[in-house]
Amino acid sequence: MSLVSAFVPIWILTAVGYAACRWGLLGEAAAVLGRFVFQLAMPSALFLALARMPLSGFAGGSLLAFGVSTVAVVGFGWLGASRLFGREPDERPIWGTAAGYVNSANLGIPIATQVLGDVSFLAAVVLLQVLVVAPVIVVVLDRRSDPAGRVRVRRIASLPVRNPVILASLLGVACSAAGLRLPSAAAASLTLLAGAAVPAALVALGASLHRTAPSPAEPGGPAPPAELAGPAELAVITALKLVAQPIIAYVAGLALHLSAPQLLAVVVCAGLPTAQNTFIYGQEYGVGEAVANRAVVVTTTLSMLTLATAAALLG
Template identity: 35%
Template sequence: MSGVVQGFTVIFIVIAVGYVLGRTEVLGPDAQQVLARLVFFVFTPALLFDSLATTDISVIFSSTLVIAGGSALLIGLAYFVLARLVLHREIPEATIGALASSYVNSANLGIPIAIFVLDDASFVAPLLLFQIMIYSPIALTALDLTALRDAPGRITLRDTVIAPLTNPIVLGGAAGLVISLAGWRLPHAVAEPISMLGNASVPGALLAFGLSLTGVSVLRKGESPRRDVALASVLKMIAQPLLVFALSYWLFGERGHHLFAQVVIASLPTAQNVLVYATRYRRGEVLARDTALVTTVASIPVIAIVALLLA
């Protein structure tokens, strides 16, 4: 459990720094918007490029990829359908909510938890690859096609093809994957600045999250879409871990430490990157913010219960 405490301590301290910066207005009134765009357009693409370019892809393709990826897609799809049919949300808000209900905080919290609790960071790698190369492109393409259109109209085939090709996060991940598959190694003078920029992605996203909390009340009546947040939080913190347990236990026959690891990773909270995406597209920002905070707090007892039952 000490690993869980360490992981959450790190994340809360950086968020608190962002909150203090917002309260003191040291960075100006537009700091959160500027920092979120910097994370979206520069830091995160660099991180994805650097991570995938230096990763042995053969290690990633395992049952964990199927379990983590499949569960995320199913939970996200469940939210999207409920948001559209029951809550009557527009596609951009439903897409952000789908991400909030299933997009795992696999980098800034998942890696420390994997190292300190699971004693093996490789459990997070398949999920990172899935979220980078499959889940993000699907969601960001949907947002590109629905949230950024200047005028209403039919989505053309050209729009569908071009949208992912102009998204910096998708491009960064794809370029890194190509480098890894080809077995190339970039010159140190090129790789080092990319790595430096990528290292700023996680703290940048956390700081942006802290800045977003300034002057707001989480789950505030009339401002926060409480039903949406509740649905996303329940799916993320209850349905996703249970689904991963079912898939791991009955479909793949996993037991012991592997089963424990799969469920712990699924019990991680919503990634702060969802707020970065929401800020970029100016849709579902409060939903992303409130769900990230609620699931981050809720994940502490959830992971503790998983540890007591399965560790």
């Protein structure tokens, strides 16, 4: 199967989820399906991938190239939000996260499984984001939301155990480090759950695109709130996320002399759309929610084409 044709099942299952939600076939089950993916299927897939990966797989140029692209794009978005569009200081972290924090779980696992053949590198990306990037974002948002500028250390420290994806990733690393093997019954059960992750995630993704699609404004109606991202702002976020970040990752990968398969993995992971966590952070702290929501919808929709293009060029 060619790299581009590997995207066909992804497009089909996403379209199935969108159509099922549009025609009312899922109803409230759409939200339940999303929770099943996040709470059970995705953690199982990541745990198995990390538990079977030697610790040496977490180091190396591939992760460094991805990290360079993330820092560059998040940093540019963070600073550019105020200088280009007059965003307030509280909104800048959300703007930067929308530009450079990739959807490594809900869409990353299906893409990695279908296009790359495994989720080993993606698992390392998940750890980098949730253990390094996310805490930085949350600490800044937490400090800005507190009148005295304090950081709730207990809340930040408990982040890994409150998120099943992070917790499963950490447990997988611990099993890998200790050389532990699961009992056959437990491994078989987790394998069944992990097998449901890809199709269920894609159907849930399609359903979410229908539920979160912004409705068009009424002609002659009131102007949208100032917080909403205008076309120019969304265009910049989308260009940073889907074009600039994979290009930076590619250039960094070339400088680090990565092999062709490693370059493909780095570019595909860097080209994933804005993570839904961006909206969750904005909602939690009451800043940049509309910007994050629209960035997730637009980049997720367009990434189906940009990722296929990147795979075709590198393939």
